[in-house]
Amino acid sequence: MPVAQVYAALMVVSSLCSVCGNVVLLLVVLLNKELRTETWALTLSFCLSDLALGLSIIPFGVHNSLFRTQGYPSDGLLCQGSAFLYLLLQLASIHSLTWATIDKFTEICFALSYSTICTSRRTRLVLVLVWLYSLINAALPLLGFGRYSYSSTRFLCAPSFQPDYRGFSLLFIVVGIIVPILIMCSMYAYIVYIVRKQVRRGTFVCNDQHCFYVPANNYFRSSLVMVATVVCLLVCWLPYITTCFYETFSGHDPPAAASAVATWLILLTSALNPWINSMTQT
Template sequence: MVAALRTVYGALMLVSSVACVCGNLLLLAVLLLNKELRSETTGLVVSFSVSDLALGLSALPLAAHTSLTRPSGYAGAGVFCQGSGFLFLLLLTSSIHSLTWATVDKFTEICFALSYRRIWTRGRSRAVLLAVWLFCVLNAALPLVGFGSYDYSERRYLCCPSFGPENCVFVLLWMSLGIVAPIVTTCSLYGYMVYAARKQARRGTFVCNELHCFYVPANVYLRSSVVMVATSACLLLCWTPFICVCLYETLSGQQTPPLTCALSVWLVLTSSALNSWITCMTQT
């Protein structure tokens, strides 16, 4: 049973890795080759795409390699395990925070269209990016200086933060500020944009240019609502099992079944493959 689980887990990680790398390379290529898609806040999209691409090139293939060829894992105190744990935490946190700020940008563009250019200037966009990455680096560095710890997880086939009662404060801090808060913010903003889109669809809109005016069909707004609902659903589906498993192990001191643990990690890493495709769907 354990050998079969390792094989399936490794195969799923390889598939997700390929999808992640291809999707994020495609998104970056589209942004780089089309000047019309660039704006003062393009760096936010590039930030989470680069984070997801790095996860697709590091954590995903490493988990696949470990589960298929190294059942004994790595020495938790070794430099390689500590470094890969730092990278895992850094990229996960930067990905979700960058995605949240990209959602804030979209929310501002839709709900504050007249003042959008004044709110999101190039300087403010760069300041947000700097603050996001500074927070993520400091957060990932805490276990290296003794606040929390990195260790090899036999049920995740990865070096990652150690989820146990001895690291309760660090895990709760990371989960609340690094993961839960941005996810709740993203889903709340999408929820409000769906409400605004449905309201606009019922009211109807005319868009005018220099020559004539034309009616915007309601299905344009409803189609965007479906995409935003799907985005929030995918985000919750991928992250909720991982959050629940980590909090349960930290607060109770008990280990979850290997299948549950492995599935939660695969889902959260697969979100890095879905982000790029979802972003392409939400663009005009």
């Protein structure tokens, strides 16, 4: 089956890149004390989530696409457990990344009060809430609100988006995915707006002895990174959101190729997130 073979090849590359990228980022942060800020636990959270996706869910999809295209019994322990883990890690990753973006936004736009706003205690509280939210949402289908089933077009056990489970589908898609993506895109767009203002009026950075003019190219490069981040988020998530809405409101499975590509793109984010985080650092 060509779709399954291409899907497997793409997922293998994604798994390798996810594991390598997140391990490197974790080692860099752990081996450099100056990088361990009050909020570095946010980076640790989405790194561990993405690493777990790269080590468990992505290889599971590769195996299914090559050897188990007929899938598993939807009510089986393996299918239910893998779907629970998939949803838990997916939500924890995107929401941890969202709060890491909020942290960067606060550092740039509220520089004078940043140290009092973003503290280690508040960071720990945010992480507890993020993982608690992810855990509750992942447990809902196990409690009867929503359903986990094997998807032959995604080659994974995942939430079912059939009309019978529309309430859970909308909760997951809108609150779990669309809202954090809109928050991140809005913040990056506002940062780009600030960058353009700085370029127009010019900026000087001073120390005890001299003042240096900051070239416009510095701001231009920063804005390119932000724009690329927004484009990357939209390209990776919009196809998945579209296929989920299509399945929810039509009651039909999306085309196999479209569903497979959309699933691969959202799992690819586990490989891209460490690079996004690194490029948006000062």
